[in-house]
Amino acid sequence: MCRLFAHQPIENYQCETRSLRIGGHGTSIRLEALFWVVLEEIAAGEGLSLGRFLTKLHDEVLDLHGKADNFASLLRCSCLIYLQTQSWAGPKALHQQARADVAA
Template sequence: MCHFFANQDPDSYAFETRSLRLNGQSTSIRLEKIFWQRLEAIAEQFGVKLPRFISSLHQEILLLRGEVPNFTSHLRCICIVAQEDSRLDRREAKRAA
């Protein structure tokens, strides 16, 4: 098991900072590259570019909660939830087949 984690490409967990606009304000978000890659894939599934996807997520949580205490953590959690959902979808498809 340790080899699985130890052999991971260090570039995948290197930080990358990206600048974008959220609700008209310029900001920057710092995430590990692997999360940026996953967010780009999720945005593509929704047919939008990553900045628009992230801005929509930010707007949704503002409307729901009224504040965004740790948006970068929220983005990481979205990646994990999306990964779990896709696994569940594949399992259900296999059972149905």
């Protein structure tokens, strides 16, 4: 099992900072690359662009809690919840690539 984790491409866990607008305000969010892949998959599944999806999520959090502390952590946890609901299938292309890398 550790081979699957240890042999993943370094690109999966390198950090990426993306600049976007949330609620009309410019901001940047720094996440590991693989989280961005999952968030893009979630957004596509909702029929939204990534920016629009993140804005919608941010607005819902504000409505529920009045603030959106540590939004990057909320995004990471959202990815994990999404993957759990997908029976850990994860982003399809990355899942298939990870299996191929381990087999090689």
